[in-house]
Amino acid sequence: MFYREAGQFKTSYAADQQMLPIPMDRYFVIGVVLVAAILIPAFGSQYWIESIMVPVLILSIAAMGLNILTGYAGQLSLGTGGFMAAGAYMSYKVATNMPDFLPVWIPVLVGGLFAAAVGIAFGLPSLRIKGFYLAVATLAAQFFLLWLFQSIPWFVNNSVSGVPSAPPTTILGYHVTGAQAIPEAKYLFVLTFVVILAIIARNMARSRVGRSWMAIRDMDIAAELIGIRPLQTKLSAFAISSFYCGVAGALWSFCYINTVEPTAFDIGRSFDVLFMVIIGGLGSVLGAFLGAAFIFLLPIFLNNVPGWFGLEIATDIVAHLEFMIFGAAIIFFLIVEPHGLARLWQIAKEKLRLWPFPH
Amino acid sequence: MNDTASTARDSASTDPGGKPGRIGDVILRVENITMRFGGVKAISDVSFDIRKGEVRSIIGPNGAGKSSMLNVVNGFYQPQEGSIWYNGKTYSPMRPHDAASNGIARTFQNIALFKGMTTLDNIMTGRILKQKASLLEQAFYIGRGRSEELEHREFVEEVIDFLEIQAIRKTPVGRLPYGLQKRVELGRALAAQPTLLLLDEPMAGMNLEEKEDMSRFIIDVNEHFGTTIALIEHDMGVVMDLSDRVVVLDHGSLLADGTPDEVRKNQAVIDAYLGVAHD
Numbered sequence: 001m002f003y004r005e006a007g008q009f010k011t012s013y014a015a016d017q018q019m020l021p022i023p024m025d026r027y028f029v030i031g032v033v034l035v036a037a038i039l040i041p042a043f044g045s046q047y048w049i050e051s052i053m054v055p056v057l058i059l060s061i062a063a064m065g066l067n068i069l070t071g072y073a074g075q076l077s078l079g080t081g082g083f084m085a086a087g088a089y090m091s092y093k094v095a096t097n098m099p100d101f102l103p104v105w106i107p108v109l110v111g112g113l114f115a116a117a118v119g120i121a122f123g124l125p126s127l128r129i130k131g132f133y134l135a136v137a138t139l140a141a142q143f144f145l146l147w148l149f150q151s152i153p154w155f156v157n158n159s160v161s162g163v164p165s166a167p168p169t170t171i172l173g174y175h176v177t178g179a180q181a182i183p184e185a186k187y188l189f190v191l192t193f194v195v196i197l198a199i200i201a202r203n204m205a206r207s208r209v210g211r212s213w214m215a216i217r218d219m220d221i222a223a224e225l226i227g228i229r230p231l232q233t234k235l236s237a238f239a240i241s242s243f244y245c246g247v248a249g250a251l252w253s254f255c256y257i258n259t260v261e262p263t264a265f266d267i268g269r270s271f272d273v274l275f276m277v278i279i280g281g282l283g284s285v286l287g288a289f290l291g292a293a294f295i296f297l298l299p300i301f302l303n304n305v306p307g308w309f310g311l312e313i314a315t316d317i318v319a320h321l322e323f324m325i326f327g328a329a330i331i332f333f334l335i336v337e338p339h340g341l342a343r344l345w346q347i348a349k350e351k352l353r354l355w356p357f358p359h
Numbered sequence: 360m361n362d363t364a365s366t367a368r369d370s371a372s373t374d375p376g377g378k379p380g381r382i383g384d385v386i387l388r389v390e391n392i393t394m395r396f397g398g399v400k401a402i403s404d405v406s407f408d409i410r411k412g413e414v415r416s417i418i419g420p421n422g423a424g425k426s427s428m429l430n431v432v433n434g435f436y437q438p439q440e441g442s443i444w445y446n447g448k449t450y451s452p453m454r455p456h457d458a459a460s461n462g463i464a465r466t467f468q469n470i471a472l473f474k475g476m477t478t479l480d481n482i483m484t485g486r487i488l489k490q491k492a493s494l495l496e497q498a499f500y501i502g503r504g505r506s507e508e509l510e511h512r513e514f515v516e517e518v519i520d521f522l523e524i525q526a527i528r529k530t531p532v533g534r535l536p537y538g539l540q541k542r543v544e545l546g547r548a549l550a551a552q553p554t555l556l557l558l559d560e561p562m563a564g565m566n567l568e569e570k571e572d573m574s575r576f577i578i579d580v581n582e583h584f585g586t587t588i589a590l591i592e593h594d595m596g597v598v599m600d601l602s603d604r605v606v607v608l609d610h611g612s613l614l615a616d617g618t619p620d621e622v623r624k625n626q627a628v629i630d631a632y633l634g635v636a637h638d
Contacts, residue, residue, distance in 0.1 A: 222471035227459030
């Protein structure tokens, strides 16, 4: 960003407390959203939209959710996949049983709320246990929830296969979910959720609830002594985080894989989202997007690199190389910049502000 | 010490009535508190009171139970015996949330700031109990979610002005030097507009200049805002100059209770803690 933060004086607290206090940042973000909402669906290829933009955006929602819990409130969780599944299964149940005139975003929100309730239940141990022990408790949520949704056919309307297709639903006559929907419609549907949830996450981070989470994260005893109630604060983080994960799970089923199936939400998904949060940057909404893009795109990028140089490498070797490079990249990142890509971006801005002078 | 401040204070505390005008009735009574950790008796049967508007010091050698006493007063420790009478109600025991919501704020011996947050956010957390906006209002930054943020920001800015920390408003407190962190912590306690402010060694580890600044802030808080202060401090110069009354603890028991002059002359206190100048 080749602009200066110096000389940008605020004359009111309202101006200083805006979500993006620097006008350039504001224009930049509005620009990005406009490009994402208009140019990409107008000119992007089907493959690009359907197989890259949609999943990256959905995973960003899940990463924002986990970031609220782990990055802001400091509670480690490995149950992300389970909470996503809760959202997916409940929104499927609602979508297939609600009257037709109800809009399609209702089942997605109900799925999110159900996931939030599940999150509260599994967040209860967080008052007593911390760190790795809490991670193990949330791991129980991961396995228990997947088992539950596989074992109770009610969630999938007694479907014989147990893996039903996502229900086709429409907005203004366009299919936005299920196999019939065109990629652009799905993409815009997902993008709407992403924009709204990102704004909400930023707003919460700069409000009382966000400060309570960070206070509990940084020094829970002092937080309690200034009047923050630890249980309510941690449970609110679990609830809101799981809400985000639930919405992400519902969208993942409805708009990306087009089926409701447990394998999409296994423990690997939980770890993926955790990596996104760690690599993107704990306690940063921007980091959720950077992390999701990095984790999702790096394998695709690595897959394509040999082709660009005309190298003929057997696909199995490519797959193994991919794992190795991916693992090395994660370790490299954690050592060099434990605060993630969002922090690197901040450092780059600070350096550029002084550039080309060293001080 | 700051000479003008201490002389002004001396004249105020030698009121003809014996009791200075700024000091009112008893607002807090510690009643027969006994606190044990396993077999160790940290506090045994201690009682004293704190009057409105006074600066009340708790002194004593290391391990005398001073910090434990403050922890009992604001509910962090729950003693086995005794109760806290505060503002017309008896709490046995006091709970942290009762203390915070009834206007008892404190600072800590080892700084307990929220290290990942900025100075501004840290002090804003002091206002948390005064913010009532619902989650939805906060999520969309509308209604009270927005107006409360602005209103409390304004108050927090007054605290920041008062403590002269404008320049570090947006700095994460983990990056600040020790003396400034202590000041931010005082700011967080002040932001709650406490009736009773508990300060646990606010000047530990400070140099003379920082101590003078901190003493000035304590006097200003007490005189301008009328805040009652309970203070633990090891610097006897500071204690004797600032305090209206002093409690002396030793090995968990009450050794003496009185004005700085009385305490200074008390033989038991001299033997246990103050010592005498060797010729």
